[in-house]
Amino acid sequence: MTEGRRSYTRASEAERREDLILATLDCIAEFGIQGATVRQIANRAGVTGGLIRHYFSGKDQMLQEAYRKVMTGMSEIAIAAADLGNTPRARLQRFIVANVTPPVTDPRTLSLWAAFISHIQTDASFAAIHRDSYLAFLQALEGLLTAFFHAEGRKVSPAECRGFAIALNALVDGLWLEGTLAADMFGERELADVALSAVEALLRLPPGHLSGDVFSDDGAPQAL
């Protein structure tokens, strides 16, 4: 009646670490940070709990790498979207829209983000990760902005540009929050429209300058 020990296949270090981190995110999103226990995570990853200590120094370190993954994932999506634009204006536009559109705007992502945010006042490691990703985002936005202003032939001082980046970042973050937490209150494209209108207002652009003919100047298929 003895079952023996279960069979398994070995995996590369990179694969296993990836699997474990993904399983960690699954568990946090599904059961909350409380429910993301070592056993749950291992079970989700299809391994047993002890393996975690073989790849990470402890649960905490695994959580930190999971946090890093969430943040880089979000910014990579937005930056990739921006890169699809052919003009500085289109890149800025796409960057904004990507940040208030799935898959960035997604309840699961928000759960993960909030769970980690709540740790950064308590744990310095999480604070450092936040700081990194925040500065990276701000810098990406500032780069898009300066290129945009330059293309428009508009003279903007670096200080002014920083102020714009801060306000835009806040707006995007806030819309991302609102759109995810109260997704049922907003239509499919409503949030993106609000975002673009708000950004052009913030930059004191004429109405329609960013939001009017969405995606039309770079050959991408027009959204319906």
Add this chain to the structure above:
Amino acid sequence: MTEGRRSYTRASEAERREDLILATLDCIAEFGIQGATVRQIANRAGVTGGLIRHYFSGKDQMLQEAYRKVMTGMSEIAIAAADLGNTPRARLQRFIVANVTPPVTDPRTLSLWAAFISHIQTDASFAAIHRDSYLAFLQALEGLLTAFFHAEGRKVSPAECRGFAIALNALVDGLWLEGTLAADMFGERELADVALSAVEALLRLPPGHLSGDVFSDDGAPQAL
């Protein structure tokens, strides 16, 4: 050598519940939601753990009431600040500033907020509390906006007003986040200035219309 059981004084139900909720918030802010255990909370409140079950159906219910307290606390501060203004313009201005200024902008408050936010996708009770406070905030903002537009003699459709409220809410939330998470990056009044400039841009007001002469039209002492 028997110490006997410790002495205690009875308190009214309202007092004890208040104490326990405040202790809950203290523990979450200080140790994170993980560290907010029944025993820690009771200890902070100066009682023993069992008492919690005498006043609440369980730890979860206590957490929910704590969440409610945080949210009503924040909105009450902002609304009270707005009420100090003598004109619709001053009220809107004060409301905005209050939301990006201590004590609303405060690491402790942010920790609490994030800890609870991370629960609302998992637990419907928390989702309901969030929904309530979000709608209340949006409604307060919309009220301030309509009064402001009316006083300015500017015709704005309800739909437009809603759009403004959504964008302003996002901006305020985002600045609140930014200002709290990266407080060291912003000067004392910088965040409030950015907020007012951004709001007047969002509303397509002439520059300085909101931010120029802060607080000057209602007799309050001028900020330095």
Add this chain to the structure above:
DNA sequence: ACCCTTATTATACGCTTGGATAATAGGCGA
């Protein structure tokens, strides 16, 4: 084809958790 390394499992440990129960003392009404 067989070792030898090590990735993986299995199990045990000490501790903490939220909750249930029983004992007790504070303080108000009579």
Add this chain to the structure above:
DNA sequence: TCGCCTATTATCCAAGCGTATAATAAGGGT
């Protein structure tokens, strides 16, 4: 002043936590 009610403490419990350790099987190097 006394007695009763109940707010509060003390203790216990089963379950779950993260981690440490030992056994084992996988699979590449020779």
